[in-house]
Amino acid sequence: MSKGNASAAAPLVKASNGDALIEIHDLNKHFNLGGGQILKAVSDVNLKIGRGETLGVVGESGCGKSTMGRTVMRLYEPTSGNVMFDGKSLYDLKGSEMKAVRRDMQMIFQDPYASLNPRMTITDVIGEALDIHKLAGSRAERKKKVESLLDVVGLNPDHATRYPHEFSGGQRQRIGIARALAVQPKFIIADEPISALDVSIQAQVVNLMQDLQRKMGLTYMFIAHDLSMVKHISDRVAVMYLGRVVELAESSELYANPAHPYTQALLSAIPIPDPDIEAERERIELKGELPSPINPPSGCPFRTRCPLATEKCAKDTPALAEVRKGHFAACHYASV
Amino acid sequence: MERILEVKDLRVNFKVRGGTVQAVRGVNFHVNKGETVAIVGESGCGKSVTAQSLMRLVPSPPAVTTGSITFKGEEILMKSLRQMENIRGKEMGMIFQDPMTSLNPTLTIGKQIMEGLVKHQGLSTAAAKQRAVEMLKLVGIPNPESRVNQYPHEFSGGMRQRGMIAIALACNPSLLIADEPTTALDVTVQAQIMNVMKDLQVKFGTSIILITHDLGVVADVADRVIVMYAGKVVESGKTRDIFKNPKHPYTRGLLESVPRLDQKKDEPLIPIHGTPPDLIKPPAGCAFAARCKEAMRVCLPNDPALVSVEGEDHRAACWLNHPLAGEGGESA
Numbered sequence: 001m002s003k004g005n006a007s008a009a010a011p012l013v014k015a016s017n018g019d020a021l022i023e024i025h026d027l028n029k030h031f032n033l034g035g036g037q038i039l040k041a042v043s044d045v046n047l048k049i050g051r052g053e054t055l056g057v058v059g060e061s062g063c064g065k066s067t068m069g070r071t072v073m074r075l076y077e078p079t080s081g082n083v084m085f086d087g088k089s090l091y092d093l094k095g096s097e098m099k100a101v102r103r104d105m106q107m108i109f110q111d112p113y114a115s116l117n118p119r120m121t122i123t124d125v126i127g128e129a130l131d132i133h134k135l136a137g138s139r140a141e142r143k144k145k146v147e148s149l150l151d152v153v154g155l156n157p158d159h160a161t162r163y164p165h166e167f168s169g170g171q172r173q174r175i176g177i178a179r180a181l182a183v184q185p186k187f188i189i190a191d192e193p194i195s196a197l198d199v200s201i202q203a204q205v206v207n208l209m210q211d212l213q214r215k216m217g218l219t220y221m222f223i224a225h226d227l228s229m230v231k232h233i234s235d236r237v238a239v240m241y242l243g244r245v246v247e248l249a250e251s252s253e254l255y256a257n258p259a260h261p262y263t264q265a266l267l268s269a270i271p272i273p274d275p276d277i278e279a280e281r282e283r284i285e286l287k288g289e290l291p292s293p294i295n296p297p298s299g300c301p302f303r304t305r306c307p308l309a310t311e312k313c314a315k316d317t318p319a320l321a322e323v324r325k326g327h328f329a330a331c332h333y334a335s336v
Numbered sequence: 337m338e339r340i341l342e343v344k345d346l347r348v349n350f351k352v353r354g355g356t357v358q359a360v361r362g363v364n365f366h367v368n369k370g371e372t373v374a375i376v377g378e379s380g381c382g383k384s385v386t387a388q389s390l391m392r393l394v395p396s397p398p399a400v401t402t403g404s405i406t407f408k409g410e411e412i413l414m415k416s417l418r419q420m421e422n423i424r425g426k427e428m429g430m431i432f433q434d435p436m437t438s439l440n441p442t443l444t445i446g447k448q449i450m451e452g453l454v455k456h457q458g459l460s461t462a463a464a465k466q467r468a469v470e471m472l473k474l475v476g477i478p479n480p481e482s483r484v485n486q487y488p489h490e491f492s493g494g495m496r497q498r499g500m501i502a503i504a505l506a507c508n509p510s511l512l513i514a515d516e517p518t519t520a521l522d523v524t525v526q527a528q529i530m531n532v533m534k535d536l537q538v539k540f541g542t543s544i545i546l547i548t549h550d551l552g553v554v555a556d557v558a559d560r561v562i563v564m565y566a567g568k569v570v571e572s573g574k575t576r577d578i579f580k581n582p583k584h585p586y587t588r589g590l591l592e593s594v595p596r597l598d599q600k601k602d603e604p605l606i607p608i609h610g611t612p613p614d615l616i617k618p619p620a621g622c623a624f625a626a627r628c629k630e631a632m633r634v635c636l637p638n639d640p641a642l643v644s645v646e647g648e649d650h651r652a653a654c655w656l657n658h659p660l661a662g663e664g665g666e667s668a
Contacts, residue, residue, distance in 0.1 A: 199551075270523050
């Protein structure tokens with residue numbers, strides 16, 4: 001992995017193969033709550049995702065990871081900033097151009113109970129995507145495509161006429177994946193795709209996603225709060241806190257040598273399923289509560305809970321800077 | 337060691353349209369004074385129904401509960417509802433998964449802690465309020481004097497769960513039942529809450545039944561583990577034995593299917609294929625056989641008993657542990 005060719009203020013990390021499918025530049029998404037209150041959900045995010053890469057995005061509830069994903073999908077219009085998708089400036093696209101790009105980017109949602117229309121058969125849930133993008137010439141072709149998609153995600157094609165309530169959570173998530181794959185996308189954002197599933201089923205879905213990525217050359221943004229699973233599936237991981245990316249590195253590097261004090265605390269909080277290791281481990285317990293994104297602290301967003309914070313942290317917001325090759329952290333006192 | 341809870345052959349059936357769901361199918365376990373017992377298993381394995389039965393919180397009808405639950409020498413299943421009211425909150429406390437839906441949104445946190453103190457311990461309002469402030473302080477809520485007058489919606493998720501713990505422990509119960517207490521919380525908050533529970537357990541000598549699907553949390557806090565599958569206990573034992581020497585293929589499957597943060601190289605996850613059985617028509621033999629890689633011919637028609645295996649107080653229900661099982665076994 002090598003450093004990008006962007007300016008020093010906005011470090012961009014190139015993916016291992018050097019060819020980025022997505023470039024996020026200075027992305028901001030603020031929500032106006034009325035009464036002069038602005039919720040800064042996403043602030044100054046710069047990221048690149050290479051073709052065929054999986055970028056994991058982790059952070060706690062309210063850190064802006066889902067809003068960031070949805071803004072990159074253009075489900076939200078950004079407050080400022082730019083996203084280059086496959087060489088096109090996403091937010092400048094209009095009408096049919098945007099619709100064409102929508103085919104290339106798809107989303108898998110967290111709750112397989114809420115994200116499938118209960119009144120539609122599985123054929124129609126998946127077929128709807130084919131209809132919108134006119135990918136099936138005849139009813140017979142549509143049926144054949146749906147059945148082959150069900151087969152790809154490991155469901156019985158004979159069940160295509162059933163309704164969502166006839167499937168278990170894991171099976172529904174497979175249906176969600178089949179629907180996303182129907183339009184042959186290049187890029188999939190999976191927003192907490194396994195957190196509603198039981199542990200034995202989570203592994204099935206993650207293995208399926210990895211399998212499909214290898215076969216179809218898909219690029220993923222995998223948003224989750226389960227850091228162990230993110231480490232498992234991601235090539236690189238971005239850690240978010242209060243709307244900002246505070247650390248970014250290759251996943252094994254991030255977990256072995258976390259440089260930002262927030263990442264260090266986050267990793268130490270995760271229990272490891274081994275009683276011998278748990279008996280020895282020291283936890284860095286974070287003091288206090290997450291500050292409100294409506295009124296974030298001045299300077300570094302983490303300073304109110306940080307054991308290393310000084311006056312400098314209240315004044316200057318630390319930029320995401322390279323602390324080691326390909327490893328970036330936004331901290332004045334990042335451990336090197 | 338003093339046993340404060342003994343559950344024998346607990347069965348809970350729910351009458352539903354189209355049959356009877358056998359949610360709990362003959363569960364046996366015990367809890368000693370001051371220890372933490374984790375009950376693990378997936379959705380629908382009967383772990384929450386088992387926990388709720390201990391406090392007689394499973395509505396009957398539609399549920400039919402049989403068997404025996406002895407708590408401090410008394411049979412819980414024989415108690416009248418009025419007698420149960422004197423046990424709930426006083427002798428047994430419970431923490432639920434979602435603090436927002438289990439707290440009363442119309443009462444201040446203080447009032448909700450005071451309720452049990454006034455009812456069970458006969459404290460005056462003033463004394464109960466003082467105790468409520470102490471409890472909030474104990475669970476690590478800053479400014480407890482002003483927080484005591486606030487409503488649940490003024491608390492964050494982690495704070496609400498601390499409030500729930502304060503309510504559950506206010507009367508110093510002998511047994512605390514925590515049903516997925518940290519599942520709705522972020523990991524850093526989860527670490528705070530588990531620390532609060534561990535501290536209070538040491539302070540009060542409370543026994544804890546922890547219901548969870550998070551094996552990491554189990555490894556961190558449990559003394560013993562009970563693994564449930566399809567309404568039955570399939571393995572039980574000391575935490576170390578369960579993690580280091582699991583004797584049931586389902587337990588092994590659970591451990592293999594979760595990625596570990598401390599793994600250097602990522603090996604592919606080994607999922608458990610298929611889904612749990614329908615408990616309206618549970619299988620005649622081992623309920624896990626249909627998903628088990630090691631299933632043998634004997635497993636489909638015959639349900640294995642929970643028998644002692646290697647390790648102290650370690651039991652598993654699997655034909656592979658039969659003394660004659662081995663090389664010559666025929667696979668199914």
